[in-house]
Amino acid sequence: MAGMMDQNTNFLVRTQLWSRQIKELLLDELNAMKFVRQISDFPDGYLINIPSIGEAEVQPYTEGQAIRYNALATGNFTFAFDQYECSANSITEKFKRDSFYSADVIAAFVPRQHRALMEQYETRVLAQANNGQTAGSTNIINTADHRWVGSATVNAVPAISYIDFARARFALTKANVPLTNLVAIIDPSTAYVLETQTNVVNMLSPMPLGERIVKEGAVSGFRFRYNLFGFDIYESNYLPLIASETISSVSVTNGVANYFFSSAPGDTMPWIGAFRQLPTVYSEFNKDLQQEEYLTIMEYGVKLYRPENMVTVLTATGVVPT
Numbered sequence: 001m002a003g004m005m006d007q008n009t010n011f012l013v014r015t016q017l018w019s020r021q022i023k024e025l026l027l028d029e030l031n032a033m034k035f036v037r038q039i040s041d042f043p044d045g046y047l048i049n050i051p052s053i054g055e056a057e058v059q060p061y062t063e064g065q066a067i068r069y070n071a072l073a074t075g076n077f078t079f080a081f082d083q084y085e086c087s088a089n090s091i092t093e094k095f096k097r098d099s100f101y102s103a104d105v106i107a108a109f110v111p112r113q114h115r116a117l118m119e120q121y122e123t124r125v126l127a128q129a130n131n132g133q134t135a136g137s138t139n140i141i142n143t144a145d146h147r148w149v150g151s152a153t154v155n156a157v158p159a160i161s162y163i164d165f166a167r168a169r170f171a172l173t174k175a176n177v178p179l180t181n182l183v184a185i186i187d188p189s190t191a192y193v194l195e196t197q198t199n200v201v202n203m204l205s206p207m208p209l210g211e212r213i214v215k216e217g218a219v220s221g222f223r224f225r226y227n228l229f230g231f232d233i234y235e236s237n238y239l240p241l242i243a244s245e246t247i248s249s250v251s252v253t254n255g256v257a258n259y260f261f262s263s264a265p266g267d268t269m270p271w272i273g274a275f276r277q278l279p280t281v282y283s284e285f286n287k288d289l290q291q292e293e294y295l296t297i298m299e300y301g302v303k304l305y306r307p308e309n310m311v312t313v314l315t316a317t318g319v320v321p322t
Helices: 093-098 102-131 162-174 188-196 198-204 208-216
Strands: 036-038 047-053 074-080 083-092 147-149 152-154 157-159 182-186 223-228 231-235 241-247 250-262 271-286 291-304 311-316
Touching: 074 291, 083 093, 083 102, 093 102, 093 291, 102 250, 102 271, 102 291, 147 241, 147 250, 157 250, 162 182, 162 231, 162 250, 162 311, 182 188, 188 231, 188 250, 188 311, 241 311
Parallel strands: 036 271, 147 311, 182 231
Antiparallel strands: 047 074, 083 291, 152 157, 157 311, 182 250, 223 231, 241 250, 250 311, 271 291
16 A cells, blocks of 8 residues: 555645735835925915016116116916825735735735835826927027937937037036036936946946946946936836937937936925825725725825026937847
8 A cells, every 4th residue: 555645645735835925016216206306385375376587687787878788588487286195905805814914905005005106106297297298399508508318229219318418517517507507317227328328338348336336337326327418317117108219300219318418406306296185094984885994195295496407308218139
């Protein structure tokens, strides 16, 4: 007679085992919030007005002749709380009793809701920069373009070049933007072009930094280890996608908007924003549905505040090797 073996003891073998550990999501960094000037003088209402005054004029002066007195040009920037968003989850009493993982699920509600709202905020901030410019136009400010298609070509589609960094710096200079704390936020496909572009590689190759990049990679924490023309370079998966656009007879399809700006603190920041309600958690027990409910709500507004401090370079996303 055969001894105990799998064939005759199948009721004593667990066919499925469940780990106590739950697989976590891999999450990237969110960087946009630190480039938004947050205002607090918005105690009530829906719309705030921020006036501006222009520069004084100069005119010839002749002794003994009457002087013409001019008014300063004025403008008005309007800003509204236009985003009211929430994230909600619930868990039934029966599931809490029956599931081995119920405590872990409940513990995940609040941090996951907060993360979802912050990803939405990141996406909104970056989209507002693109919305603040005119599509298909060079958006000229002080004779310099602030929007164009990347100057390089990779795999027969528009890509970025180190020349675009120099051109972005020129545009910000012409707009009187402080050339301090310069930042470039680029798509991972754009980052790939920079990492492999011959001119950039040649510039780094004789330096100790070049050897380190070959060993460890060009990016650390979604930020490049080097900068170009003074721009600290960040990667982001939340930049707005461009279905199709043509600027100065150069077209891009399946593209993405890459940004260049100064993050000098204070009034120079390219974005302005305010929270009417920071992410706030509410929880209660619903007797009718016999479930525990968790809700996180936030209300905010964000808008491109300094169009002169925003340069957009459009590139195609299909430049990485397949």
